Amino acid sequence: MVKLTGLKKIKTAVFISGTGSNLKNLIKFSKIKNSPMSIDLIFSNTSKAKGLRFSNQFNIKKYISSFKDPKITEAKILNLLNREAIKFICLAGFMKILSKNFIKKFNGKIINIHPSLLPKYKGLDTHKKAIQNKDEVAGCTVHYVTAKLDSGKVILQKEVKISKKDNPTSLAKKVLRQEHKLYPAAIKKIFN
Ligand code: GRF
Numbered sequence: 001m002v003k004l005t006g007l008k009k010i011k012t013a014v015f016i017s018g019t020g021s022n023l024k025n026l027i028k029f030s031k032i033k034n035s036p037m038s039i040d041l042i043f044s045n046t047s048k049a050k051g052l053r054f055s056n057q058f059n060i061k062k063y064i065s066s067f068k069d070p071k072i073t074e075a076k077i078l079n080l081l082n083r084e085a086i087k088f089i090c091l092a093g094f095m096k097i098l099s100k101n102f103i104k105k106f107n108g109k110i111i112n113i114h115p116s117l118l119p120k121y122k123g124l125d126t127h128k129k130a131i132q133n134k135d136e137v138a139g140c141t142v143h144y145v146t147a148k149l150d151s152g153k154v155i156l157q158k159e160v161k162i163s164k165k166d167n168p169t170s171l172a173k174k175v176l177r178q179e180h181k182l183y184p185a186a187i188k189k190i191f192n
Helices: 021-031 050-057 070-083 100-105 126-132 168-191
Strands: 010-016 037-044 061-064 088-091 110-114 137-144 154-161
Touching: 010 021, 021 037, 021 050, 021 168, 037 050, 037 070, 050 061, 061 070, 070 100, 110 168, 126 137, 126 168, 137 168, 154 168
Parallel strands: 010 037, 010 088, 037 061, 088 110
Antiparallel strands: 110 137, 137 154
């Protein structure tokens, strides 16, 4: 894993596709004096991602490119990451699947947050599945990204109790509150 050298913060890119509440939370975390990371680039595969507004708000470079031709898009992203000396990538609600080749180039330096207790419920609709299966707990996981979807080594997990009144929306809200604590904690665990 990447180790911090001296007092320099590790230059990080965050990849998003939507609201960006995890992105906002990671930006706040990055501003703390003892945070191991700085966020220097936001990438989105769509200009519609609400989270892109944090680029202006916090004066962080952004790059948008659709994944219509994934090979070309990934080559462009890799170029940019190189140019900006980015050493670490956090996926935060990023809805595209990165290629094996891309992941290999950033081997062990891409992490993701997923709204379930992996290996349970990989992919989409995690909260709906947990409720349908009458699970008593749901949760979230921060894990390394490998070529196999939602299957890399777990860094940290947090359980969230499911109440009888919960529906997928209320559960998603509860889990998201925990995600905002878990993601910074996982990053601290990696670098400190
Ligand atoms: C989060 O629940 C995250 O775990 C999942 O997508 C959602 C993104 O939320 N991968 P936000 O865009 O960070 O608000």
